[in-house]
Amino acid sequence: METAVVTNIQGYSIHDGPGIRTVVFLKGCPLRCKWCANPENLSPAPQVGFLQNLCRGCGRCAAACPNGAIVTDGDSHRIDREKCAGRFACAEACYYGALVRYGEELTSGEVYEKARRDKMFYDSSGGGVTFSGGEPLTRPAFVREVAERLRADGISVCVETCGFVPRSAFETVLDTVDFFCYDLKFADSARHRGYTGAPNDRILENARFLVNSGAEVLFRRPLIPGVNDGDGETEATAKFLKSLGAGGANLQLMPYHRMGQAKYAALGCEYELPELDVADPRDTESVREKYESLGVNCTISK
Ligand code: SF4
Ligand code: SF4
Structure with missing residues (x-):
């Protein structure tokens, strides 16, 4: 049985996919986004x-x-x-x-038992279980083992991913996942590297692979004021999404917030964007309108 280091199994979430969901946070991420709200999930170790x-x-x-x-x-x-x-x-x-x-090391069976407990709420709200992190696809075999059992119980499964994982990770879970929430942080690869520590080529290739495989994908843009909300980025991202055809038609903006900042101090590390203010709702709305004007259905997360 596969194991993974889990920081939290959070019930009653309404922000990580449709309906009421349980979110399983796995530790370990290959990116280092300067705005990351979950610094406790970056290292794979407790x-x-x-x-x-x-x-x-x-x-x-x-x-x-x-x-x-x-x-x-x-x-x-x-x-x-x-x-x-x-x-x-x-x-x-x-x-x-x-x-x-x-972080606590749990078996796939332990996570399955905890995640399935709220099935009654999933059924009544159209919800299910979401794997998040960190990057859950750093542990694809674990996600697959849990997801297979949840799906056998009729529970919908979502994976939130940064996309910066080998193609084989997506292939491992593809037939056990109902939909993916897929982050597109930058269209520009050099800026992606500057702010996350890695280029975006693999992320764009995996996005195309997923869409071409027929997976249901909601693309998401963490919207960082003054960083990736300018017209050039918006236009390049819209162009990429439209190149995916119908599978790239939807984008959700996730306005920047500072909720994870206290955890940096708890971990004895530094938050790298202390000068940023939280996103102004009027600026977020004008970015949303810009995407719409470029032919992308764009919403703002709550
Ligand atoms: S991909 Fe997500 S978890 Fe990983 S560093 Fe970026 S924001 Fe944090
Ligand atoms: S020194 Fe502080 S952290 Fe350590 S046991 Fe006492 S109260 Fe807890």
Whole structure:
């Protein structure tokens, strides 16, 4: 049975596909988008997060860590992440909830059992189960094992993907997934590399492969103010989508927000776009209208 490191199995989501859905967040992503709202899902390994505002400086975590990865001294608390093995003895020792677990290795059977519990809500709302992350297709065999069992129960399966995975990952899951939410972050490959750490060629090729395979795909654009919302990007993205024919007709804009920022501090890393404001709804609407004027059906996510 396949396993994967899972950070969360979140019920009652209405933002990750149609109806009421359970979202399974898998750890590990091949991209490093500077605006990423889920930094706890970038590394494939379990990680501990530290919430400074809850810490009372008692030192129990340092005493509990078998690797000596935590040093506390009064108000000072430092985690040496090179030494941390992600086994969470510190989190178990902390009475105050200042140390949180990001990631637990689960079998496909365990995830299936949890994800199917809300079938009644899926049935009444047209919902189902969504695999997200991170990038869920870094673990295609795991996704397939869970999805096969969900589908056998009549539960719809969605995969949210950045597309930057080998073609074989899509081939592994294709016949077990009802639809894909597929991010197109930039049409321009150099800018894609600058903001995500990788070029976009493979992403565009996989998008075309999926559409040509007859998969149902909703393309999505995380809309980052001043970064990928200009006319040049909009026109190039619309051109690419139209080149896909009917399968590329729909685009959803996902306005930039800062909700993940606190987690960067918890992980001891830096948020790289601190100067950005959240998206202005009027600017988002004018980008939406621009896409529509270019022949793309465009909506804005809630
Ligand atoms: S055990 Fe918790 S409260 Fe005590 S020092 Fe560690 S993180 Fe802070
Ligand atoms: S693809 Fe998604 S999870 Fe990966 S770095 Fe980008 S925003 Fe984060």
